[in-house]
Amino acid sequence: xxxxxxxxxxxxxxxxxxxxxxxxxxxxxxxxxxxxxxxxxxxxxxxxxxxxxxxxxxxxxxxxxxxxxxxxxxxxxxxxxxxxxxxxxxxxxxxxxxxxxxxxxxxxxxxxxxxxxxxxxxxxxxxxxxxxxxxxxxxxxxxxxxxxxxxxxxxxxxxxxxxxxxxxxxxxxxxxxxxxxxxxxxxxxxxxxxxxxxxxxxxxxxxxxxxxxxxxxxxxxxxxxxxxxxxxxxxxxxxxxxxxxxxxxxxxxxxxxxxxxxxxxxxxxxxxxxxxxxxxxxxxxxxxxxxxxxxxxxxxxxxxxxxxxxxxxxxxxxxxxxxxxxxxxxxxxxxxxxxxxxxxxx
Amino acid sequence: xxxxxxxxxxxxxxxxxxxxxxxxxxxxxxxxxxxxxxxxxxxxxxxxxxxxxxxxxxxxxxxxxxxxxxxxxxxxxxxxxxxxxxxxxxxxxxxxxxxxxxxxxxxxxxxxxxxxxxxxxxxxxxxxxxxxxxxxxxxxxxxxxxxxxxxxxxxxxxxxxxxxxxxxxxxxxxxxxxxxxxxxxxxxxxxxxxxxxxxxxxxxxxxxxxxxxxxxxxxxxxxxxxxxxxxxxxxxxxxxxxxxxxxxxxxxxxxxxxxxxxxxxxxxxxxxxxxxxxxxxxxxxxxxxxxxxxxxxxxxxxxxxxxxxxxxxxxxxxxxxxxxxxxxxxxxxxxxxxxxxxxxxx
Numbered sequence: 013x014x015x016x017x018x019x020x021x022x023x024x025x026x027x028x029x030x031x032x033x034x035x036x037x038x039x040x041x042x043x044x045x046x047x048x049x050x051x052x053x054x055x056x057x058x059x060x061x062x063x064x065x066x067x068x069x070x071x072x073x074x075x076x077x078x079x080x081x082x083x084x085x086x087x088x089x090x091x092x093x094x095x096x097x098x099x100x101x102x103x104x105x106x107x108x109x110x111x112x113x114x115x116x117x118x119x120x121x122x123x124x125x126x127x128x129x130x131x132x133x134x135x136x137x138x139x140x141x142x143x144x145x146x147x148x149x150x151x152x153x154x155x156x157x158x159x160x161x162x163x164x165x166x167x168x169x170x171x172x173x174x175x176x177x178x179x180x181x182x183x184x185x186x187x188x189x190x191x192x193x194x195x196x197x198x199x200x201x202x203x204x205x206x207x208x209x210x211x212x213x214x215x216x217x218x219x220x221x222x223x224x225x226x227x228x229x230x231x232x233x234x235x236x237x238x239x240x241x242x243x244x245x246x247x248x249x250x251x252x253x254x255x256x257x258x259x260x261x262x263x264x265x266x267x268x269x270x271x272x273x274x275x276x277x278x279x280x281x282x283x284x285x286x287x288x289x290x291x292x293x294x295x296x297x298x299x300x301x302x303x304x305x306x307x308x309x310x311x312x313x314x315x316x317x318x319x320x321x322x323x324x325x326x327x328x329x330x331x332x333x334x335x336x337x338x339x340x341x342x343x344x345x346x347x348x349x350x351x352x353x354x355x356x357x358x
Numbered sequence: 359x360x361x362x363x364x365x366x367x368x369x370x371x372x373x374x375x376x377x378x379x380x381x382x383x384x385x386x387x388x389x390x391x392x393x394x395x396x397x398x399x400x401x402x403x404x405x406x407x408x409x410x411x412x413x414x415x416x417x418x419x420x421x422x423x424x425x426x427x428x429x430x431x432x433x434x435x436x437x438x439x440x441x442x443x444x445x446x447x448x449x450x451x452x453x454x455x456x457x458x459x460x461x462x463x464x465x466x467x468x469x470x471x472x473x474x475x476x477x478x479x480x481x482x483x484x485x486x487x488x489x490x491x492x493x494x495x496x497x498x499x500x501x502x503x504x505x506x507x508x509x510x511x512x513x514x515x516x517x518x519x520x521x522x523x524x525x526x527x528x529x530x531x532x533x534x535x536x537x538x539x540x541x542x543x544x545x546x547x548x549x550x551x552x553x554x555x556x557x558x559x560x561x562x563x564x565x566x567x568x569x570x571x572x573x574x575x576x577x578x579x580x581x582x583x584x585x586x587x588x589x590x591x592x593x594x595x596x597x598x599x600x601x602x603x604x605x606x607x608x609x610x611x612x613x614x615x616x617x618x619x620x621x622x623x624x625x626x627x628x629x630x631x632x633x634x635x636x637x638x639x640x641x642x643x644x645x646x647x648x649x650x651x652x653x654x655x656x657x658x659x660x661x662x663x664x665x666x667x668x669x670x671x672x673x674x675x676x677x678x679x680x681x682x683x684x685x686x687x688x689x690x691x692x693x694x695x696x697x698x699x700x701x702x703x704x
Contacts, residue, residue: 055690062688297683304682304689309663311693316662317655319701336650337643342408343650344401347657355665356702 025057033064035098035160037132044134047151058151061158066300068100068157069287072182073167074207079190080214083270085167089125091273091280092163100156100164101125103135104149132161147314150181150307163283180207180306183299184286186279188212189228191220208263209286212279216267228265259293261286316354323354371403379410381444381506383478390480393497404497407504412646414446414503415633418528419513420553425536426560429616431513435471437619437626438509446502446510447471447479450495478507493660496527496653509629526553526652529645530632532625534558535574537566554609555632558625562613574611607635662700669700 021029031039046054073088075081082103089099125131136148149166156164166182187208211232213224264282268275290296332349335341367375377385392400419434421427428449435445471477482495495512502510512528533554557578559570610628614621636642678695681687 059688059690062690063685066685300683301679304679304692307689308679308682308692308696311689312662312666312696313659315693315697316658316701319697320658333647333650333654336654337646339409339412342405343653343657344405344408346650346654347661350654350658351661351665354701355662356700 021053021057021060025053029057029060032061032155032159037129040132040155040159041134043155044152047155048136048148055151058154061154065154065157068153068161068164069184070153070157070164070166070182071283072180072185073165073188074185075188075212079188080270081167081188084186084188084212084214084268084276085165086124087268087270087273087276088280088283089131089165091276092283093125093128093130095280095284097130097162098160099131100153100159100161101131101133101167102149102152102156102164103133103167104145132156132159146181147310150310153181181303183290183296184209184283186210186212186283188214189224190215191218191224209261210279210282211263211265212268213265214268214270216275217269221267225265225267232263232265259289259295261289319354320350324350367399367403367406371399375403375406378407378501378505383475386478386501386505387480389501390498393501394482394494401497404500407500411500411503414499414507414510415530416499416503416510416512416528417629418526418531418553419511419534420531421534421558425534426616427513427534430534430558430560430614430622431511432470433614433616433619433622434626434629435477435511437622438629439471439474439476441626441630443476443508444506445477446499446505446507447477447513448495448498448502448510449479449481449513450491478502478505492527493656496656499527527649529636529642530555530629532556532558532629534560535570536561537564537570555607556625556628557609557611558614559611560614560616562621563615567613571611571613578609578611607632665700666696670696 028039028043032043043054043057047058073081073085085101085103089101092099125133134152136145136152153164153166185207187210189212191213211228213221213228215221216225266275266279266282268279270276287296290299329350332341332346336343336346374385374389378389389400389403393404419427419431431447431449435447438445471479480498482491482498499510499512531553533556535558537559557574559567559574561567562571612621612625612628614625616622633642636645675696678687678692682689682692
């Protein structure tokens with residue numbers, strides 16, 4: 013089945029897709045480059061891969077700068093490799109192209125993994141828009157999934173809403189903290205706690221680790237979920253009590269020392285257990301459904317803007333936007349006028 | 359002119375709008391609450407205010423947690439008030455509603471300003487989506503602008519791409535750093551340097567301030583802009599050299615000690631000078647044009663999703679999304695099918 017010819021793509025791309033489906037790393041790398049450059053044919057190509065996706069376990073790793081995420085990803089990857097899993101690693105940097113250098117420096121630490129054909133590593137930087145990054149990341153996940161990687165580690169650099177949005181592509185989300193980062197409430201402010209399936213206090217050999225673990229445990233206990241998650245959403249209290257016993261996941265707070273691989277075996281075990289939990293409770297499909305919804309909505313927005321660009325002359329558009337800037341017309345009316353050009357009458 | 363009746367809104371809202379245009383703080387607060395709750399009538403109402411906007415100078419303030427942004431905003435606000443400006447302050451928190459408490463704590467520091475009728479303060483938290491927050495923030499800016507506030511200080515909590523996007527609503531962007539924040543390259547990683555019109559090293563009485571100032575100056579000098587900005591975009595090198603002499607803004611690196619108001623007079627002077635620079639060089643209109651474009655694109659996306667919700671039955675939508683989740687159809691095809699329901703044929 014995997015060797016069936018594909019339609020709507022050139023024979024060159026068709027050959028590339030066959031090689032991706034056969035799991036050839038160089039073909040994967042080439043297709044990801046096409047995807048990052050947003051070439052139209054690449055999108056058609058990825059749509060052909062879609063039926064071959066859905067097997068990979070996508071693991072998001074996020075947390076504030078300085079928590080040691082890169083080291084932790086490296087250590088976790090080594091452990092999962094020993095267990096025989098094929099791994100894709102995507103490092104997402106929502107910062108700008110000007111500043112991509114810093115991230116590439118971090119990647120040097122992952123060189124331990126570079127000789128291993130069972131590991132594929134890719135850094136993706138923002139090209140100036142979060143939407144573009146989210147789209148490229150989503151496509152990259154699909155390519156790696158179709159290429160047969162069992163687990164995809166999706167590391168994000170920061171700890172803001174942007175990272176939360178990117179991490180929402182994951183089945184299992186690890187939030188990494190470290191002791192002594194000056195401000196215990198940094199992660200709370202960043203609003204990432206409630207997306208965690210597993211909390212990790214890395215650098216657990218440093219002073220203050222106990223305090224950080226206790227703070228996180230207390231927050232979990234006090235939080236709206238009481239330390240559990242249901243289908244990735246907050247439930248109203250009575251509903252929560254009812255469902256809690258049945259299929260709640262107890263969010264663990266784990267200690268690791270990534271550079272010596274301390275605590276990493278247990279972390280890997282909990283990661284694998286979380287996938288089993290999602291599958292056993294039907295939450296896997298619920299998360300896939302939510303991912304599909306976000307993906308389709310993102311594509312819809314892209315398509316609308318693309319259609320507008322072909323339906324409206326650049327000069328018309330320019331006149332309209334200048335009129336908005338000069339307060340001759342309000343943006344709501346301008347949007348309505350543009351919509352009327354491309355939308356069917358109700 | 360400001361007392362003319364407005365169409366398309368109820369008489370209650372009409373009265374509210376007249377009070378907003380007359381600059382009454384309680385009416386402003388009520389309208390902002392309507393806007394945050396995304397009520398349809400509120401949007402129509404804001405569109406009526408639009409012709410009365412365009413006078414306010416919008417000042418974005420961003421930087422990493424711990425740099426002292428809230429204190430700096432308070433100090434800058436006091437100084438600008440002494441110069442007679444009416445001020446709106448919007449504090450934007452891209453973190454979640456669960457964790458809004460921390461931000462509200464920060465706001466306590468601004469209580470010094472609370473008795474002053476020439477200052478209006480509002481906190482806006484994310485309701486789970488960045489898009490929603492950007493939309494509400496944009497509407498709030500329009501309301502405060504129409505209500506006659508001269509300067510609108512837009513403070514964002516974090517320092518990631520999300521904050522960059524929010525800050526893109528500003529005419530003048532201040533990026534705040536502080537010495538000894540552990541990692542000098544934190545702000546570089548976060549990719550916010552290139553959006554700065556003015557760089558501020560706050561807590562400049564702390565050890566390491568000289569080092570932080572020098573690092574920033576060196577980065578400005580080495581960066582693609584060589585310490586200047588042109589119309590908010592990066593120019594190709596030859597174009598840059600040609601335009602540099604004519605209307606380049608030299609990005610200053612200023613030292614402040616916000617809690618004692620040290621250095622704040624000079625900061626206020628540079629903020630006011632930047633507005634004059636934008637107006638003198640025609641860059642003000644260019645920035646207004648860019649703001650209009652983002653606003654119209656955001657509204658277009660909202661309208662498309664709203665139209666889809668009325669055009670597609672919830673059950674049809676559910677069937678389609680479940681089919682995507684189960685890999686029976688790919689998301690690109692699903693998006694095309696949904697688009698065909700609402701878009702005109704080419």
